[in-house]
Amino acid sequence: MFTGIIEEIGRIKTSDKRLEILAPEIAGDTKLGDSVAVNGVCLTVAAKEKDKLFFDVMELTLQDTMLGSLQDGAAVNLERALRSDGRFGGHFVSGHVDEAGLVQKVNANILQIKISNKTLIAVKGSVTVNGVSLTVQSVEENLFTVSLVPHTLQTTTLGSLRTGDSVNIEYDLLLRYLQNLIMTEQPKADLKRFLY
Structure with a gap:
């Protein structure tokens, strides 16, 4: 679950079925398996390397969202999943793009x-x-x-x-x-x- 309050603007390093995103602000305390909304699409952190996060993206997700059109260097909105003890600032966002x-x-x-x-x-x-x-x-x-x-x-x-x-x-x-x-x-x- 997300709130729609963006934490960081990340940069696409490589775009394909494995998405690599430069995210120095949130990568530090993001763990493998965490959910991150990338331009509103809920993705699971598959790998991490210093200030980069890696996500495996399904073919259907690439077809049904604008993620498939992203080029290397593109800026994306990033938000980590809502913590139970966090402030709720936006509205209920599932990360399932319609x-x-x-x-x-x-x-x-x-x-x-x-x-x-x-x-x-x-x-x-x-x-x-x-x-x-x-x-x-x-x-x-x-x-x-x-x-x-x-x-x-x-x-x-x-x-x-x-x-x-x-x-x-x-x-x-x-x-x-x-x-x-x-x-x-x-x-x-x-x-x-x-x-x-």
Whole structure:
């Protein structure tokens, strides 16, 4: 489980089915088997070497996320899994990316992103873009807009996004479960009890 609060911007050293990332700030106390969100994708540390972390990436993950398009030297957002005694600053983020969205517009601190499923986006709700917890400003058709505060622009890779870039999208976990509950064939009485 993650929060969408980025700890470090890492650098891709080699990109393939084994991802090598330069991460001097978090590598020190990261252990083999730990979970790290890389641009919002939960990956397991397979090896470690001083200030580098290595991850084995499945073919399906490369196809379903934007990780497959990363080139050597690319910057990525990194967050270690939430500790039980840590401060919870963003929202519940599983690291299971729902889809790769497409940046439609970048205007100073505003990002507009095209997605395939607007039913899981709510105005003033949470969404994760490349691992960063953000608040949805508006939704229209299959587009949603988020605003980026100066701190987010400085401490994540979102400030370098351009029109046409692919981004990892994870919808709000709670909204996803609620939609799943509503779409199951539960008796209406049970649903009313849950909602009211």
